[in-house]
Structures are given as C-alpha cells and as structure tokens.
Amino acid sequence: MTSQPGAAAAHPVLSVPPAEPAAAVAYFGASLAFHADVSDVAAVLAGGGDPGFVLLDSRSTESWDQGHIPGAVHLPTALIAEQAPRLLDPAVPVVTYCWGPGCNGATRAALALARLGYRVKEMLGGFEYWAREGFLYETWEGGGQRPADPLTAPAGTDDCGC
Numbered sequence: 001m002t003s004q005p006g007a008a009a010a011h012p013v014l015s016v017p018p019a020e021p022a023a024a025v026a027y028f029g030a031s032l033a034f035h036a037d038v039s040d041v042a043a044v045l046a047g048g049g050d051p052g053f054v055l056l057d058s059r060s061t062e063s064w065d066q067g068h069i070p071g072a073v074h075l076p077t078a079l080i081a082e083q084a085p086r087l088l089d090p091a092v093p094v095v096t097y098c099w100g101p102g103c104n105g106a107t108r109a110a111l112a113l114a115r116l117g118y119r120v121k122e123m124l125g126g127f128e129y130w131a132r133e134g135f136l137y138e139t140w141e142g143g144g145q146r147p148a149d150p151l152t153a154p155a156g157t158d159d160c161g162c
Helices: 021-034 038-046 061-066 077-087 105-115 126-132
Strands: 035-037 054-057 094-097 120-124 137-139 142-144
Touching: 021 035, 021 120, 035 038, 038 120, 038 126, 077 105, 094 105, 094 126, 105 120, 120 126, 126 137
Parallel strands: 035 120, 054 094, 094 120
Antiparallel strands: 137 142
16 A cells, blocks of 8 residues: 555554654664564574573462473562572573563563663563463473464474564
C-alpha cells in the first residue's frame, strides 16, 4: 500500500507513520543489545564450552523447583544486591529470565544487576517459551522436556529462519 505524503492513514497500523530508517536502526539495534531470544540462548548452550555469559533465573525457589534451565544460576531478584557480588563475575555478561512474557521479573532482575555494574540482557519468553519450544529443563525431581509447540517453534526443523 502506498499513500501520499502527509495523507492520513485509513487504518490504525499507519495512523502513526513508521520511523525513518536511521531511527529504526537505532531502536532495533538497541533492542537487540537488551534482549536475547530463547532459541539463540539454547543454541549457544547446546554448543558446549563457555557460552560467554551467565544465565540467571530470577524466580523464587518454589518456581525454580518447578522447572529451570540446566546450567542456570538461581538468584531471586530480591537477593541480587546481597548475593550477586559473591556469585557473579562482573566481567561476564548476564542473561536473565523469569516465568515468561506475562512477567517482568527478568526485567527487574536485569535492572538490579545493571545498577550493580553488570552488563545484562533479558531472555525474551522466559522459562515458559523455553519449555514451549521443547528444550530440556530440570525440576527438583529430575529432567523434563515437552514436545515443541508449533505456535512457538518450527515443526520438523531446528531453524525457524528468523
């Protein structure tokens, strides 16, 4: 669809025009500096070796026991100020996660860590999308894995093409 410059858009999608390309580059570049995707985190962790970051689960102990990502460090948000200096190397970036998109706990944890001087990203989708995409997780009873949800992960391939 094309429209005349200055013409009002006929629908809500373009009632506010898209940003100029330079502004979009700045915005989306900044977004990627603050966020990591569940699939990207999983691929790096599956590669073995040092991922170059610490994955931090910021949920309660009860939530952690229900399920968490193997290799994650458990540090509830309320304890970050007290325990992060003992548990985390400030030279290593941290990727936070919480329950999922309906929870801003990972955002609060990332803010608390940034205030302490850590370089930090938030994992989009949290534990919910980790499980929904079919990745292995651990519980207090042992390991678990669900079939990948075709609404969140590609069926029959590991590459979504994003």
